[in-house]
Amino acid sequence: MKWEGNRESDNVEDRRDDGGGGGGGLGGRHIGIGSIVIALVASYFFGISPMTVLSLLSGGGAPVTQTQQAPAHAPPADDRMAKFVSTVLADTEDVWTDIFAKAGGTYTDPKLVLFRGATPTACGQGESAMGPFYCPVDRKVYIDLDFYQTLKNQLGAPGEFAQAYVIAHEVGHHVQNLLGISAKVDELRSHASQARSNALSVRLELQADCFAGVWANHAQTSRQILENGDIESAMNAAARIGDDALQKAATGHVVPESFTHGTSAQRTHWFNAGLQGGSVKDCDTFSARSL
Template sequence: MKWRGRRGSRNIEDRRRMGGGAAVGGVGGLGLLAIVVIGYLLGIDVTPLLDGAGPDRISTQGTTEITAADEEAAQFVSVTLADTEEIWTAVFTEQLGGDYVPPILVLYKGVTQSPCGSASGATGPFYCPSDRKVYLDTDFFVTMERDLGAGGDFAAAYVVAHEVAHHVQDELGILGEANRYRAQVGAAESNAVSVRIELQTDCFSGIWARRADEAFGSLEHDDIREALNAARQIGDDRLQRSAGRVPQPHTFTHGTSDQRQRWFARGYETGALDACDTFSAQRL
């Protein structure tokens, strides 16, 4: 992805130097890694599991050190966010005849707070409808490449675009309506609606990828393959198998690997919002 030297976004709230806590101990080695990685990708706060890790748990507090790698990742996120702002402004104008109001992206390192709960390495990137902000610890990009086999700068851009796409849903009134319905039904049906929410954001991410290449010429060889690989690696079925479990569709919240790849590709191929109506789709 061609991003260096390009315009960054002003809609960044940088909390990385505010300090935070980290915890080590109790659940160790591969067990701790498995808990954190599953939490990252399923959007589940596994902090309670880590909090009960045992008496050898060590807490650390203090000023957070920002490395050169952290700064480069922040610049990358800023450029990617700026791209989403331009693309969605254009899409809203052309396809809806309306205005797009972009979100604020909160950069943090370690732990921070949001109206939707504590943000940490256990929660991973997420969009909070309560304050209309995206929360992101750029260390997640390292986890993607090292532990999930989803490396590459465009795979990282896909993560940013996916969370911004939740804000797009919020702007369109889709997210609020879907979450109100989820609050009124049982767990299995709520999960099924969650899958449709997430697959639609994958489709919106595909629209962003297509339009970004058309507007900025930013895509390079294999970039789309990187995004599709990331979508495959974080499918619910693949994550459950990686955790040593038999996939249980009624517990899926984001969709299978095939579904996530297919809906991203649909958005990329069509570039159209109405092609991303997962809620009316007979087949996901």
Template sequence: MEWRGRRGSRNIEDRRGMGGGGRGAGIGGAGVIVVLLLGWFLGVDVTPLLQGQPGGSAVAPTEMTAEDRAMGEFVSVTLADTEEVWAALFRTQLGREYRPATLVLFKGYTQSGCGGASEATGPFYCPADRKVYLDTGFFTVLEERLGAGGDFAAAYVVAHEIGHHVQNELGILGETTRLRQQVGEVESNEISVRVELMADCLAGVWAHEAAARFGSIERGDIEEAMNAAAQIGDDTLQREAGRRPMPDSFTHGSSEQRMRWFLAGQNSGQIENCDTFAAARL
């Protein structure tokens, strides 16, 4: 992905130099990964486990490395691309105005409008404050532990979370949140899977338009995104955590589903093709 020297977004809130979290004590490296994976696919904040004490958090200032700065620039450029793409697509496909999200960069731990944000929660979008929260250390885990390296794999993660913002702009998140509160756990998980697969599809729509608009997507980039989608499927993460995949517990979709819905958006470039709630088969 060609991103260096290109325009960055003004909607970045960088909290990485403010402190707010050290890494966990008392759990070995492999144990930390298992805890992280459990947190990601169960949708729970396992920060207390990583920090070794209930509700504890360190607040030491965080040193910014050259890698941190480069990753911040990369995320800023990717976010700017999503802003331009979605502003155009909202006009041409929906006849309405797109209001961009803010993306918060942090290291270790910070507060969001939806509660605590930590390396254990993974990247997420908070509809309460319309912000994406991202600890760029997730990209390191994605590459080194999950085998999903590459800059476009990281761009896919950003585009997926912005996909949730698009859903929020369209009123989908509010409606699905209301529905999930009225049903049991299995039905709630099914709704969650449809929400997440739609965000994957919207990330694909962004990739389609970004290729045409910026010419920034290179050979192999789509394969990187597909690999990332595969590596963070619920079934794959459950196996990584030493558990047998249990579809009723899925909240994001299987690896196959995540790849297929990303391609549905990437091949068509049409928002209407991402309606997972109208799909008979996920």
């Protein structure tokens, strides 16, 4: 992936040296590693706050909003991985600002928070074991960069463009938030059966995958960021975190009605739909009869 020398975003907060933000609790309740593993398998790419999953597993209700935020500062200039993340975030800013402007709207940039271990968020306590996630309340993407080692070594999805896809997917949830899609889905899910709620969650996640593809399309057209093998690495990452793949790896079998993010085939299909079409209109997963 060609990214070095491109613009870096100013919207990156580095909390990695801020003491972990309070450790492994949620609203004062202890969360065991078993619960975190369950949450990880059930919702690997958390578009709808992962703290909700952990809160339910711990016997609580809605996650408690965290008001204490760690001090924000920019990452060190010589941190290559932070520079990569900042550059990818900047590229998503450029793409979505242009798309919104052409549609007569205004894009508001999200913040991206780098942390280690745990950190407070407006959606509750964030844990690195949960993987990257987006909090719609504070409009921030959270990521522990150690996740990329998990992506490469445990999930078998190496490559810089696979790493960029992770960020673009979470930014896709930010786009959904700005467009009011997330709020509408949350409202529908609050009155739906568990099966219907899961089905709506799948469509939300697949749309975020498609939005990641839209970003890749525009970034390639404008800046020619792709190299040989990049598309394949992103497709591989999308496939590795499909609900069927994660469930089979964890339990040896799959339970389709419990899917919340989509199968490997669905995730690669919708990423590719955005990549090939390059339009938000290509990402209407909610009207699609077949996913």
